[in-house]
Amino acid sequence: MAKKIASLLLAFVLALGLVPAMAETADAVDYTQWFPGVDTSEHVVLTWLVTGNIPTNQTNEALAILNEKLTAAINAEIQIEWIEWTDWQTKYNLALAMQDGTVDMIGTATDWLDAWPNTQKGAFLPMSVEMLQTYCPQTYASVSQEHWDLCKYEGDIYLIPEDNYAQWTNHGFLYRGDYAAEAGLDGIHSWEDMGVFFQYVKDNYPDVIPWDADGSGSSYSDQMLGGWLSSKTGGINIEGFSVPLFFGASTADPYTLSTFFLEGDALVDFATLMKSWSEAGYWREDVLNYTGDVKAEMKEGLTAANQHHTQTWKTERYNIEKLIPGSDVGFFWFGEESQTLVSLNITHGALAIAAQSDAPERALMAYDLIRNDPTFYRLVNYGMEGQQYYVDENGFMARPDTYLDESVQGVTFNFWWGRNDNLELRSAVVDWEAYDALTAVYDAVKIDYPYGQVVFNTDEISVEMDNLSNVFRTYAPVICFGKAEDPVAYVAEFRQALKDAGIDAAMASVQAQIDAVYK
Amino acid sequence: MLQKRALMNDTRLLVPTGSGYSLRKSLRQNRTLILMCIPAIVFFFLFCYLPMPGAYIAFTKFNYNKGIFGSPFVGWKNFAFLFTSGQLTLLLRNTVLYNIAFILLGNFIPLLCAILLNEIQASWFRKVTQSIMFLPYFISAVLVSLLVYNMINYDYGFISNIVRQFGGAMPKYYSQPGAWPFIIVLVYLWQNVGYGTVIYFAAITNIDTSMIEAAKVDGANGFQRIRYIILPCLKSTLVILLLFAMGNIVKGNFGLFYNLVGGNSLLFGTTDIIETYVYRALMNNFNFSQGSAVGLFQSVVGFVIVLVANGIVKRIEPDYSLF
């Protein structure tokens, strides 16, 4: 504990020391002091694997400046290898599988970029404490021992966590607050309210589809089922599996697996309610094949709700208000009814070094600067001051008038692997009052992600997991959009299929792995 | 230069006899023909045979850091998920039946089109229609699925709107599995008939025109000419195309099925093929070894089928066989 306080203090002092330095002139920072005794005589080009579209905007200009500064500071420059979204899973994994030394830094995540499976496959370099202390000193000091422990696999540190960035990616419904008020609701706080809201929209706005869900993607099944589960039973999602069937029973008893999918009425109730929503026409008949863009439709007033997470609500509330004044977009978060909320896992974003990297030291140094130095940080996250952003009189990050479209004037590094609240600027285009009010509610009920210490190993149950994945992907969309003739019978069929696919064995294995760490 | 080589060919009689004599002699005799095949032989060696040992990946737990041959051997484990799914029969049935429909209709209709086109005198009409028939081939599967959705979706589809205007009831195709074999085959044909027509049309133009003229002079009418001259000449092309397709009969067209059906599991009963199943099982569990295992399984089945089919063809008409 004392160590943790000490490291926090150190980080605080460093941050304090840096802010004034930055305020005067950026060049006043002496980076040789940052990495004492490190030899940087050889120039190094670092390749960084980042997911995202190849930017067509001003990113290259910003990258050139970044490289100038990096060369001056640590005699290195960065080259970004973008993994474009089209077929990104294949390309990302192929890039990891090559291990020919060309890739150095890798953006990763335990929940959506398979950080642990890839660690198990030998893609990443284990990092020693000395190495981190020497080449990544500020980051090392700012991350607590407890958090470093969560980044270990078989005793070695493999990931540098984005652990100092408040972000809520818990899911729920974004909804038109004005319609909800007209429907006599004081905000939406339950699934039943949501139904009332949809019915009101359906009855009073014939040109608006209550929720024009683009059900062709698979993500709704995961989020709606998981959302209902946490709302009605207080269960907690356990991440790191290829199929979202594993939940802790409740915040009070997180280390026993939930049996939501196997027994009880909760799942049946969900299927029945969704069937009634479907028949009432809250979404289109052919929802399962629709590929439209709900976010855009909501901006145009064509739909009244969208299912996504808090972070989306944060930006969209402001955007929609600008286009439809008075829209007052609200957010109904899944779990509200049972007051179940889990903070984002600190490895939701993380940086790893490639196992065969030619220059792991310099990669760590570059990362340390980008994560902790205000000049580097702002360049990567906001762009070039004066061109992409300026700090307005209230201290908010604002965009100049010439900045119209991120895809043209913006700078996009997709730096999701080490954002730092000490250096974050609040955006001028967010309704902070509403956001802070919601997060205050969150803060009152949230618990830390309870399973951070287990790195699940699914080798023994891989066959079951693949079969379960197929079963889930087959049944879940039908339940979720109320497409079964008889929802009760369909749930029974789903449960039987899960049993046949081996869910008992899978759950036993997962439970045993949890027990091994927590009991 | 060429003549010199031809002359050298003639000196082959001087080659001393020995155990390897006949082989060496035959190699020499056919030197030019072998040389003409060399680019292809080298090409397939470099791009197909050289990586083939890597198929070993299907039997390993692939470790990125250790490479394919350093990874631990796990035997048949990567094949297990496909065989224990309980779906394999359904998947094989769907995959094979669709392929049979694609192969039969996808050859018969282009064959017919090519023959009919050949009957047309106006060359502008021939050219224009052939070009237009090729258009759908250029449209990617995603756009095709978007077009199909915009045509037949229940709420706002182009066709639904028309049907409703005339007071009809639009079927809900996206929840009727029975309709999809027809839709998918139609879409496939729509995209591929142009391509197939070109293949057969080229074969027809290869036919000696004097034969057709002679038949005309003899008073053969259109049907007779087709029946007795053109069709027999197309037989070898047809057989080759069929044989070729056999080898891939258990491989599905992922792009077409995945985009048209997507995650709509209401339709899986009639539309789920091996590829879409594998995608669903592995979509969030990225595993190169398992993917390779499925590919290997399909190849072996295809190989056996082709060996049998080619053997039969060879027995009946050796000229038509693939190898």
Add this chain to the structure above:
Amino acid sequence: MLRIQRRPGKVRLDGTDRFLRGFTYVVFSIFAILCIIPFWLIIASSFSTEAAIRRSGFTLWPADFSLYSYQLISMSPDQLIGSYIVTVAMTMLGTTVGLFFISMTGYALQRKDFPYRNGISFYIYFTSLFSAGLVPFYYLIVKVYGLKDSYWAVLLPLLMTPWLIILMKNYVKAIPHEITESGKIDGAGDFRIFWSLILPSMTPALATIGLFLALSYWNEWYYSSLFLGSQVRYRPLQYQLYNVINKVASIKNSLAASNIVLNDLPSETLKMATATLATGPIILLYPFVQRYFVAGLTVGAVKG
């Protein structure tokens, strides 16, 4: 599309002929319309506003005329032009070289007096059944040949396919064997026979296989997506198109969709406009290209 000599039209038409012809005209006209309409819809919607498409789906006429997506694309015209140049160059080079090798091999393999023809045919055909799979192939191209981010990684693997070689072999087989025999009697070597006697008489086959080969280069996106990374400035046209069109679907079907906030996803109209620009010109040019292609082959063969 392929040239055939117009037959002397003096032969009388009997009833069946007339029926056959009328039937053909009707059927082909209908089919042609079915092929054109979707294209028309794509073009029309590329000129619509995004909101109009969302509201009323595809319509035969742009519901709300807009050039926005074209303006968006034209902001970086060099990208589109570069893509065109890369694609056209690869198509021309790949088709020429590939066609030469394919026809040579096809000719040799159909020669009945060539004892290794079955062995080599099998050697070639076998590769269409068995492939090593993604990782070994990728490993070979990237690590062994060092072709990551090189256009060669796209150009080379497409040069030949077993399918085209066997199709070629089948076409060449229709050429009377007497031509080869007469060449032999004149003392010509096998290559000379192929080059001066066979090639000129196989124009339709060359045109067809050439067309297929050209199409496979033109439509190629798969190898590009594997091997041409973000350091490559100009991507082949169809890959560019594939990218724009598939981006959204790729994300929606993965866990990422639930977790990250994505802005700047291509709109429907942008997809349609890209599709129009990437396919439109080739379709307009196609009849001309094809005509000159066939003519070129005839001339080339005679000259050679």
